[in-house]
Every structure is written in structure tokens, then in C-alpha cells.
Amino acid sequence: MSLPAPAAWTGPRPSWWLIVSMGFTGLTALALAAEAAWLAWTGGPASAVPLAGAAVYLGHVAALGVRLWWPRPRPRRAGSLAAAPDGGTGVRFGYSGWLCYLVTALLVMTELVVAAVGLGAALSATVAGAVTAVFITAVVLIIGWFLVTMLRLAPGQVILSPAGISHRGLTDTRFVPWPAVAGISADWIGTPVIAVLAVPSPDIRVRRYLGRLGSARTRLRPFMLIRAIWLTADPATVYHALLYYAAHPGLRAELGTPDALARIGAGQAAAGSPAPSAPE
Numbered sequence: 001m002s003l004p005a006p007a008a009w010t011g012p013r014p015s016w017w018l019i020v021s022m023g024f025t026g027l028t029a030l031a032l033a034a035e036a037a038w039l040a041w042t043g044g045p046a047s048a049v050p051l052a053g054a055a056v057y058l059g060h061v062a063a064l065g066v067r068l069w070w071p072r073p074r075p076r077r078a079g080s081l082a083a084a085p086d087g088g089t090g091v092r093f094g095y096s097g098w099l100c101y102l103v104t105a106l107l108v109m110t111e112l113v114v115a116a117v118g119l120g121a122a123l124s125a126t127v128a129g130a131v132t133a134v135f136i137t138a139v140v141l142i143i144g145w146f147l148v149t150m151l152r153l154a155p156g157q158v159i160l161s162p163a164g165i166s167h168r169g170l171t172d173t174r175f176v177p178w179p180a181v182a183g184i185s186a187d188w189i190g191t192p193v194i195a196v197l198a199v200p201s202p203d204i205r206v207r208r209y210l211g212r213l214g215s216a217r218t219r220l221r222p223f224m225l226i227r228a229i230w231l232t233a234d235p236a237t238v239y240h241a242l243l244y245y246a247a248h249p250g251l252r253a254e255l256g257t258p259d260a261l262a263r264i265g266a267g268q269a270a271a272g273s274p275a276p277s278a279p280e
Helices: 016-041 045-069 097-123 127-153 235-247 249-256 258-265
Strands: 080-083 089-094 157-160 164-168 172-177 181-189 191-198 205-208 224-227
Touching: 016 045, 045 097, 080 258, 089 249, 089 258, 097 127, 157 235, 164 224, 181 235, 191 235, 235 249, 249 258
Parallel strands: none
Antiparallel strands: 080 089, 089 157, 157 164, 164 172, 172 205, 181 191, 191 224
16 A cells, blocks of 8 residues: 655656756767667777767666656565664665666776776876876775775665664664654655654764765764665655654564564555554
């Protein structure tokens, strides 16, 4: 059963500039791929290689843009039971493997291109080339650091357990116990997001793997910001489940059991829904 999406997610739409730019990028990728295929067919495979590489790169850029900003049917996949960071069991909502692949592939290709440019600058044996090579080396190290961190944490996940809410993104991990949750809201920050506001508590755990290089989101302690677009489950279902179990402390113990999956899958864990009556 599909639950209603928050109002904050139904209004904003991608700008025309973004739609046109993604469309142009996709058409350029197709044109380059066609040109590369023609060159390979007519006996110029060496000339086709750079065109094919550019087509693959731009194709991934267009695919990522479509995946992030193009409206799509709401997924029907529900959560699953998984081990929680606190050692118990909870309901897990995983990240999209396809989206993780697109980001990883683009980072790897960008890393290779930048490294090749840096190598060329270093081999030029000029002062300008040496300075450029040093700068590019720093860029390569930063991209590599981000890539290794992301691969260590991927795929991300959100786990609702009897103890609290755990979120493992691609650059940081966070845990907020239920008693510290001060509010849960839906917003739009480029894409739909779920924000968990918490009061300061010694039980809150935040680990930022990129330090100061992390995004602004990673420094919002004790906030937890979940990008809904990354979730394989219906983001509205995750949002309502967070609100439901935050409002009903007596039901949080079931989050480690199939009862929670059944309740969430049936659409009964909806914001504003009353807790079930105790059997007489």
C-alpha cells in the first residue's frame, strides 16, 4: 500500500535548464557513440577510442542526471530485517545499487582523465607543467580519498531498530537514539530529503570519514539528513515509518521482528495513525 508523499516533495520540479542540459548531454553521448562506431567500421579504430570514451562518460552523466531529477514511479520494494550497529536487529532500507554504480563509475573515469592530464603536464618538463602537475596530483588524491571512502561505506542504508535510527551514507555514519529524536520532517534540498532533528545526547554517534572535506550535511550535528532519492524503498514509506515509531514508543520493540515488516508493508505505519489497541 502506497502512503501519501509529503507536500514538500510534490511541488518542486527540475528546472528547464537542467532538463535541457541533461537532454543535450545525452544526445551528445549518442552522437559521439555513433561517430566512434562509424570510425571503427571504416577502418579507424584508433580514432574511435577517445570518442567512445567520451560517449561512455557523457552517457553516465546523463544517466545520473535522469536518475536524480527525473520523476519516476514510486518503488514497491519494502524493507528487510538486518543487523543494527547497536548489535540488535532492525528494519533496513537500503540504498540504490544502480545509483551507487553511476557515482562510482563517474568518479573512476574522472580520476583516470585527471591523472592522464597531470601525467602529460609533468612530462612537459616546464615550470607551468610542474605547477599544473602538483595541483592535479592534489585533485587526484582528493577524488581518490572520496572514492575509497564511498566504496568502504557503500551501499548506504537506514535502519530503524528498537534502540534508535541508524544512517550510513557514503561519507559518514550516524546513530540517533529514539529518546533524542526531537522531530522528523520532509524537505526539498535539490532533491527530496528526510531530516531527523535531535537534542544533544551522549548516546548520539557521528563519524565523518572525510573530516572537513565532507558536505555541509555531514557537519549538521546532531541532525541526520537522508537523501530520499538514494533509497530503494518508497521514500514516503520510510518517512511515515520514522514518524510512526517516533510517535509510538511502545511499538519500537517490534522493529527487530517480522511484525514491523508486516506493519510497514501493509501501510499501517503511517504518520498520524493510532497505535493498535492492546488485546483484552
